[in-house]
Amino acid sequence: MSSLSKKFEELSSVYPTGTSSSLVLPLLHFVQEEKGYVTQEDAAAISDCTGVPAIQVTEALTWYTMFRRAPAGRHVVKICRNISCSLRGAERLIDHLRKQLGVEVGETSADGRFTLLTVECLASCGTAPAMQVDETYHENLDEAAVDRILGSLR
Amino acid sequence: MSVERVFFRFDPTGDSHSLDAYRGRGGYQALTKALTSMQPNDVAQEVTVSGLRGRGGANFPVGSKWSFVDRKRGVVYLCCNADEGEPGTFKDRWILEHSPHQLIEGMLLAAYALGARHAFVYIRGEFDLPLRRLRAALGEARASGLVGERILGTPFSCDIVVHRGAGAYVCGEESSLINSLEGRKGYPRNKPPFPAIKGLYQAPTVVNNVETLANVPWIVAHGGAAYAAIGSKSNPGSRLFGVSGHVARPGLYEHPTGYPMKAIIFDDAGGVLGGRPLKAVIPGGSSTPVLTAVEVENVTLDAGSLQQAGSMLGSGGVIVIAEGTCMVRLLHVLTRFYAHESCGQCTPCREGTSWMNDILERIVAGKGRPEDLDNLRGIPQGIMGNTVCALGDAAAMPVMSFMRKFGDEFEYFVEHGRSRCDGRLEA
Numbered sequence: 001m002s003s004l005s006k007k008f009e010e011l012s013s014v015y016p017t018g019t020s021s022s023l024v025l026p027l028l029h030f031v032q033e034e035k036g037y038v039t040q041e042d043a044a045a046i047s048d049c050t051g052v053p054a055i056q057v058t059e060a061l062t063w064y065t066m067f068r069r070a071p072a073g074r075h076v077v078k079i080c081r082n083i084s085c086s087l088r089g090a091e092r093l094i095d096h097l098r099k100q101l102g103v104e105v106g107e108t109s110a111d112g113r114f115t116l117l118t119v120e121c122l123a124s125c126g127t128a129p130a131m132q133v134d135e136t137y138h139e140n141l142d143e144a145a146v147d148r149i150l151g152s153l154r
Numbered sequence: 155m156s157v158e159r160v161f162f163r164f165d166p167t168g169d170s171h172s173l174d175a176y177r178g179r180g181g182y183q184a185l186t187k188a189l190t191s192m193q194p195n196d197v198a199q200e201v202t203v204s205g206l207r208g209r210g211g212a213n214f215p216v217g218s219k220w221s222f223v224d225r226k227r228g229v230v231y232l233c234c235n236a237d238e239g240e241p242g243t244f245k246d247r248w249i250l251e252h253s254p255h256q257l258i259e260g261m262l263l264a265a266y267a268l269g270a271r272h273a274f275v276y277i278r279g280e281f282d283l284p285l286r287r288l289r290a291a292l293g294e295a296r297a298s299g300l301v302g303e304r305i306l307g308t309p310f311s312c313d314i315v316v317h318r319g320a321g322a323y324v325c326g327e328e329s330s331l332i333n334s335l336e337g338r339k340g341y342p343r344n345k346p347p348f349p350a351i352k353g354l355y356q357a358p359t360v361v362n363n364v365e366t367l368a369n370v371p372w373i374v375a376h377g378g379a380a381y382a383a384i385g386s387k388s389n390p391g392s393r394l395f396g397v398s399g400h401v402a403r404p405g406l407y408e409h410p411t412g413y414p415m416k417a418i419i420f421d422d423a424g425g426v427l428g429g430r431p432l433k434a435v436i437p438g439g440s441s442t443p444v445l446t447a448v449e450v451e452n453v454t455l456d457a458g459s460l461q462q463a464g465s466m467l468g469s470g471g472v473i474v475i476a477e478g479t480c481m482v483r484l485l486h487v488l489t490r491f492y493a494h495e496s497c498g499q500c501t502p503c504r505e506g507t508s509w510m511n512d513i514l515e516r517i518v519a520g521k522g523r524p525e526d527l528d529n530l531r532g533i534p535q536g537i538m539g540n541t542v543c544a545l546g547d548a549a550a551m552p553v554m555s556f557m558r559k560f561g562d563e564f565e566y567f568v569e570h571g572r573s574r575c576d577g578r579l580e581a
Binding site: 014015016018019021022023024025026028029050052056057059060063064065066067078081082083084086087088089091092119120121122123124125126127128132135136137 | 238239240241242243244246247271272278279280281282283313315317318319320321322323334335336337338339340355396397398399400404405406436440471473475479484487488490491494495579580581
């Protein structure tokens with residue numbers, strides 16, 4: 001049994017009967033956690049096990065911003081650019097990150113270590129400016145803190 | 155005025171999110187009380203009497219929302235909206251991180267009142283610690299017979315499934331959330347029918363915000379009348395207000411509704427950063443119309459007071475802006491956000507949010523044209539009220555209010571090709 005169908009069985013026992021189309025997002029998350037991104041073939045496999053039309057899985061894959069269809073760097077740096085973070089220096093930190101990583105927003109560093117993304121509000125407005133590196137939130141940032149965080153990641 | 159607190163009754167420590175800690179604060183006593191001595195209707199009745207309104211931003215009376223559900227139709231779903239994403243808002247995250255059992259107990263009480271056998275928490279995909287804390291809390295609750303079959307040995311059973319979103323602001327809109335939970339892209343649905351009639355998988359569904367549901371245990375424990383006595387009469391209760399932006403001590407502060415705006419900015423949050431004068435306040439999350447320093451003077455954190463001032467209490471996210479901030483560049487931050495988050499379903503919002511953002515992008519690049527100002531006044535008028543969901547209005551209101559109240563800064567930027575405030579966003 002593939003890891004996807006195993007995951008499908010596991011989730012099916014958690015979700016109420018008759019809600020298998022609800023498993024599309026959890027399975028997309030699962031694939032992305034497993035290999036870092038989701039391909040069209042993965043979407044087709046999710047369609048096969050859930051019975052949800054392939055087009056609907058593809059729509060979900062392409063519509064939600066958290067799903068990637070191509071590999072990213074080993075670490076994904078997502079820095080908030082919304083209002084409360086902007087009022088506390090997000091623009092300065094985005095410039096700093098671009099310089100430190102030598103990339104523009106949306107790009108991956110040459111050594112494959114980091115992908116730099118800007119994101120909208122992370123609900124860290126009271127601890128702005130904030131960024132999320134992989135899963136972890138980092139808050140009340142300044143340039144020195146950003147350098148420390150980047151330096152701690154291989 | 156009572157100063158009873160519903161949330162900040164403890165100092166968050168390393169384990170205040172645990173079942174033991176929650177029990178130590180009186181947790182799950184309301185559930186025991188309801189399951190052993192109250193009928194489902196009694197619980198609903200207490201919530202109606204409490205006057206509790208939705209804390210996600212729409213401020214809709216919770217008792218009414220619950221009353222629309224036809225419980226005779228068999229399957230009823232409860233969904234907790236934990237897709238917190240309104241810029242300036244960070245309260246649901248705090249509840250999930252520090253008091254997740256309070257949400258679980260609130261959900262169980264709501265499910266009992268509504269006759270819902272299955273409940274979902276739709277949680278933001280980005281939330282990491284909140285997700286881990288909520289899952290751990292659910293594990294503890296299941297192991298202690300608080301979630302699942304025959305809760306506390308009574309005939310009441312309810313399961314709670316945690317469902318992760320995947321990055322879409324619009325999924326905080328309840329019908330978009332439902333579509334997303336069904337594995338679709340999160341297009342909002344036309345209403346009517348409202349979710350209480352036809353929601354998740356066509357079944358009657360109630361969608362309530364995290365903070366809303368987390369109020370319910372207190373209401374059941376102390377009675378609806380006691381809750382109704384807190385804060386302002388028409389919108390009673392205690393709320394978590396988030397103060398962010400140019401203040402000395404940004405953070406979350408709990409107060410009864412009707413607490414003075416100036417007090418939360420100057421007393422709780424320590425006043426404007428660097429002692430600078432106050433320029434403006436966005437009172438209830440980024441979608442609510444901006445208020446000038448003069449307008450803020452006598453406003454309270456009450457829906458009625460803010461409505462009188464031409465704005466809204468929204469999600470309770472108070473964004474403070476110091477004198478010297480460039481309102482043109484700040485509005486551009488917001489138009490960029492709404493253009494990014496418009497789901498694409500309705501033409502006025504899909505096109506309008508992009509047009510407004512293109513225009514602001516041009517203006518802040520110093521290439522504004524005279525007609526840009528007229529268009530910035532006209533486009534939001536074309537969006538307002540012409541879309542399936544409230545995202546269109548949410549995108550239009552900031553533009554209309556910034557143009558009305560700070561129009562001279564926009565004129566200056568277009569005329570001179572530069573900001574009158576040096577383009578400053580930081581204080």
